Amino acid sequence: MSIDKFTPLVKRLPTTVPFVGPEAQERAMGRLFRARIGANENVFGPSPKAVAAMQKAAGEVWMYGDPENHDLKQAIAAHHNIKTENVVVGEGIDALLGYTVRMYMEEGGITVTSLGAYPTFNYHVTGHGGELVMVPYVGDFEDRVALLEAARKHHVRMIYLANPDNPMGTYWKGSQVQEMIDALPEESVLVLDEAYIEFAPDDAAPPLDVSNPNVLRYRTFSKAYAMAGARVGYAIGEENVIKSFDKVRDHFGLNRVAQAGALAALKDQEWLSNVVENVSAACARIAKIAEANGLEALPTAANFVAIDCGADGDFARKVYQALTDDAIFVRMPAVAPQDRCVRISAGSVQDLDCFEAAFPKALATAKEQ
């Protein structure tokens, strides 16, 4: 008989995982997806300069990476015209969200997010023994007013907001986010996840104010820079807040291949602009495909499009399933009424050719059921 060694918290935690990867789905199906347009990855790929830098660094991988991420941090700071003391680099936004939760939330602590929003924040909160207050979307937007109200009511330490939002692709203007920042309770930190900000209109980001200890901004190399597999992200914030990440972060977490790649990617802003244009064209095509099927696509500020399947969640789940059965990898929102949509990531021309052919068939299959 084994001794029950787990903590009460771990025993209480559900065994669910926040993401089932396409690889797991492929293993279950016994075949590969024909189009991988479900995880908001960037099919246009990283800058060739980033690839070359990573290839070079691969031979040097016997060395640990620089635990201070010095060169990358310096380049990020210069890019945003802030000091290196205002930047912490980590293993993607996902890891940085975990460190943030550890910094601000005690066991039993309360946080607030939107019901159906990006789930990783929730995963960390629950995993550290915290509680989540979930605020419904308003229209298809995260409800910044209700989020603030809930924060005041429950005296929360952290408010999570993704802008642009995933899974809907909607965004608040920077001025509207700024109103939220100005109204933040003194006791609350705004966890502002800007994973898609490079795709968004210029007015989507509030001004960077690194003097405000109540706001943390999160950026990533996974989406616009097309380096999701390298796991590099960063947070921007007030100097003392940023310093506190050193108490909880994994100092050798960011491997040197990733550091070298991100540094080269950041320096190739021309590649980034090209990619953003390609993504925008792909999103426009997805909207056209929706229209050709008599459906509406939500306007997007990100690298994916939510297509309203024109009925309820049960119907959209059938469409989703039919696409999956046809080896097209997509995802969909989890919560009503947003679950009336399927979410399609900006794909290559070939990916979208596959989707264009498969979508009407999937809709027909769903209608027959």
Ligand SMILES: *Cc1c(COP(=O)(O)O)cnc(C)c1O
């Ligand atoms: C994709 C995504 C992330 C993941 O970022 P990583 O840097 O790859 O961890 C974070 N937030 C949102 C809203 C996302 O959609």
